[in-house]
Structure formats: structure tokens, C-alpha cells
Amino acid sequence: MEMKIVILPGLDGTGVLSCKIRESLSANHKVETISYPPNLSHYNELLDWLYALLPSEDFIIVAESFSGPLAAMIAAKHPKFLKGVVFVATFAQRPRNLPASFAYILQVVPIKSSYLAQMVQPILMGKWSNRDFTSTFKQALNKVPASTLSKRLAEVLKVDVISQLTEISVPTLYLQAKNDRLVPQRMSAPFNRASATFCTIEGPHFLLQANAGETATKISEFIGSLG
Numbered sequence: 001m002e003m004k005i006v007i008l009p010g011l012d013g014t015g016v017l018s019c020k021i022r023e024s025l026s027a028n029h030k031v032e033t034i035s036y037p038p039n040l041s042h043y044n045e046l047l048d049w050l051y052a053l054l055p056s057e058d059f060i061i062v063a064e065s066f067s068g069p070l071a072a073m074i075a076a077k078h079p080k081f082l083k084g085v086v087f088v089a090t091f092a093q094r095p096r097n098l099p100a101s102f103a104y105i106l107q108v109v110p111i112k113s114s115y116l117a118q119m120v121q122p123i124l125m126g127k128w129s130n131r132d133f134t135s136t137f138k139q140a141l142n143k144v145p146a147s148t149l150s151k152r153l154a155e156v157l158k159v160d161v162i163s164q165l166t167e168i169s170v171p172t173l174y175l176q177a178k179n180d181r182l183v184p185q186r187m188s189a190p191f192n193r194a195s196a197t198f199c200t201i202e203g204p205h206f207l208l209q210a211n212a213g214e215t216a217t218k219i220s221e222f223i224g225s226l227g
Helices: 014-025 043-051 065-075 102-108 116-125 131-143 148-158 184-195 212-225
Strands: 004-008 030-033 059-064 082-088 170-179 197-201
Touching: 004 014, 004 065, 014 030, 014 184, 014 212, 030 082, 043 065, 043 170, 059 065, 059 212, 065 082, 082 212, 116 131, 170 212, 197 212
Parallel strands: 004 030, 004 059, 059 082, 082 170, 170 197
Antiparallel strands: none
């Protein structure tokens, strides 16, 4: 089935970390990786910006982590050509494993420091972390102002899109990272409101980066099921 895939990035918003999943999907699909403007941090302003850019052809959204709530907000508005949404290691409300003080920490710790990049990798990548990822992760962080990252994290700490999930009318798939230390399995429960199909895949919170092959397969199967 001819279907464009629009990939929405994580907290950094750069799309830099989407290279592996983009390569895995591009063999059989048209893929567009979104990069958020570095000056936009609030979900509502990202919604307005992104909605105006949605394709005028059949497409699905693949939204990881930070972008999950944004995808729910978009789908609840019923875009004409949207045919489905794949939620990846994401949440509808604040992840309970994320301390409320973390946004403040980002304000006082240099976000671009190599120390911070290495510090959060056990949570984001676990045993899948490697030098190539560390380098790419640093590149992504260096493209975004620390103030923007802090504000986006503050948005995560107060987000609630459960009501929007009930408004979604297109098919949805939720890909749960089996070894996610940031978004535990129970955080996927609200996506039942969107009648989601659930699939657990071996990997950490950064599932698209650590296990691009299997996630690409599941996304392709989902597209095939849309008829």
C-alpha cells in the first residue's frame, strides 16, 4: 500500500536520531523526518506549526517519546489524509519515572556537556549504548538551545492528552520498549482509549535507535493492515 510515513522526533526535535529508522523504512516507503524549529517548545505551538505542514497524500505518523502527545493532538483533529498513528515508547501523561525536578536540573546543568549526554544514556539506551550513538546524541543536543530542551521537558511534566486519545478515529499501534527505564509498561494503558494494538519489542526507551530493524518491520506490517 502506498503510504507516506511522517516521523516525529523525541525531545531534541532535530530528527538527527531518526537516521536508522528512516533508512530501514525508506526501502519500501516514502519517509519524511520532521525537525522542529529550535525556538518552539510548547505542545500547542508545535501543533499549530506541524498541522500546517501535514501531507496532502495518504500518510501515517510515527511518533516517539516526546512527540506521542503531539501525535494524539493531531489525530484528534482528524486530518483529511491521516490513515494511522504509530506511538513508540511514549505517554499520554507525565512519565512517572521522570522526576518533577528534572526540568530545573536542565536549567543548571550544561545540556550540551558530554557529561550529561553520558549520564542519561543508561536510562535512554541501557546496554544498547555505544560510541556511535553517543556521538550522534551529542550532535542532536548541540543543535538545540538548553532553554528549549528545558521548556519541552516542562511540557512533558504537565501533559495530559487522554481526552484526545478518545477522539482518534484512525487505527493506532503502540510499540512498547521491553527494557524501557523511562516510560514503564503501565504508561501505555491510556492508549486503549484509542483502540490501539499493542506490540512489545526488545529494546530501551530509544527503541527506534536501538532496534530499528524490528520496529520498521512492525510499522510496515501496520501499514499493510490498513488496506
